[in-house]
Each structure stands twice: as C-alpha cells, then as structure tokens.
Amino acid sequence: xxxxxxxxxxxxxxxxxxxxxxxxxxxxxxxxxxxxxxxxxxxxxxxxxxxxxxxxxxxxxxxxxxxxxxxxxxxxxxxxxxxxxxxxxxxxxxxxxxxxxxxxxxxxxxxxx
Amino acid sequence: xxxxxxxxxxxxxxxxxxxxxxxxxxxxxxxxxxxxxxxxxxxxxxxxxxxxxxxxxxxxxxxxxxxxxxxxxxxxxxxxxxxxxxxxxxxxxxxxxxxxxxxxxxxxxxxxx
Numbered sequence: 001x002x003x004x005x006x007x008x009x010x011x012x013x014x015x016x017x018x019x020x021x022x023x024x025x026x027x028x029x030x031x032x033x034x035x036x037x038x039x040x041x042x043x044x045x046x047x048x049x050x051x052x053x054x055x056x057x058x059x060x061x062x063x064x065x066x067x068x069x070x071x072x073x074x075x076x077x078x079x080x081x082x083x084x085x086x087x088x089x090x091x092x093x094x095x096x097x098x099x100x101x102x103x104x105x106x107x108x109x110x111x112x113x
Numbered sequence: 114x115x116x117x118x119x120x121x122x123x124x125x126x127x128x129x130x131x132x133x134x135x136x137x138x139x140x141x142x143x144x145x146x147x148x149x150x151x152x153x154x155x156x157x158x159x160x161x162x163x164x165x166x167x168x169x170x171x172x173x174x175x176x177x178x179x180x181x182x183x184x185x186x187x188x189x190x191x192x193x194x195x196x197x198x199x200x201x202x203x204x205x206x207x208x209x210x211x212x213x214x215x216x217x218x219x220x221x222x223x224x225x226x
Contacts, residue, residue: 004156031212040218041218042202042216042217042218042219043157043202043216043219044216045213045214048212048213050212056212058213059213090156090157092156092157099206099212099213099214100145100147100159100162100204100206100208100214101159101162102157102159102214103158104155104156104157104158105156106154106155106156107155107156
C-alpha cells in the first residue's frame, strides 16, 4: 500500500498562475480532505469529500476548487495563485465512519511570488 | 463553534524529562478527542484518542485523559526521547455528520540529548 500520495513535493508559482495539486489514496477510503498548514495557525480545512461526486467546503475554501470523480483521486486546483496561498498543503483520507482517524500524505510546499 | 486551544511552543526538554502539553477545548455535545503527531518532513499521524469522558488514550508511552469537567485533554509522557521531537496537535471531532476535525495550532517539542 502506498497510502496517501501527493505531487508535487515543492512548487513555486508566480501570482496569477494556476496549478493543480494531486492527491491519491489506495486504501479505498470514502472520505478525503485538503488542509493548509501555516505557522502559528495549525491546520485549516480547505475542502473535503465524503465520496465520489460529493464535495463540500471547509474553513478556508476561497481561491481553491476541488472535484472527486473517482474514489482514489482528489485534486486541489488553485485558479489564480496569490502570495497568501503560500503554505504547506496536506491531503488526507479516512473511512467515512472514522473521519477522526485520517491518514495524511507527505505534503506539498507551495510558494507564490 | 468548536475550538481547541493548546499551549504555545516551542518546548525544549532534555532526554528523560517529563512532558506535559496542555490542551483545552470548546464544543457542543460530547466530542471525541485526539492527539496527532507530525515528525519532521512528514504528514500528521494519529497518536492516541479518547471517545468519552474519563477515557484514557495511550500509545508509545504517551497518555492523555479526557476530562469533561475541565474540558481538557493534556498530553503526558514520563520520559521523553530524542525521537519524540515533533509537532503535536490536539484535535476534536464532534461527529454527528460534521465530517470535520478541529485542530489546535500545534506545539513543537524538541528533545536534546
């Protein structure tokens, strides 16, 4: 089992560029989520999904889009990057009945200049 | 809404010292409580959990007791090791279809030989 994988590990963008952060899991988890981690702010939920075709907003969804066409994949799209989106992004997954026990990917460090 | 407050770091201890990281919470109803750990360069992983009042969660020598009367879930370890150096996050889950974990801001622990 690869668990939760994220690509890329590092990315530098210019303001206004768009990109997609990839996330995949091979544990057949129904629930998937995206967090951003900022110094002094802890983890904040961006978007989550409880199954293929179903997504919902978390605490800080503005500037980000998601879709869930398969159980395995949950990409996060930045439509027009801003310096405020400089952060470390984590994807996580879990069984729907065990959302408290999420398995995290290794993270993507994004810098927007 | 739900919130978690944990002690500010960083915390620096000598090997074999006693560790306490304080965590208090605000939530409606009866949440479940968790400690997650993030080792350098990695994603978070669940360390221990407690699902009801007076439960004690334990793992890898760490313990935390769910205290409803003081709304607290302090993390303790009797003798820390260099390998315990990490960031520790307290979290709560209200369940009941919320599908969201609420994290504290994290406490960085450094253990020196």
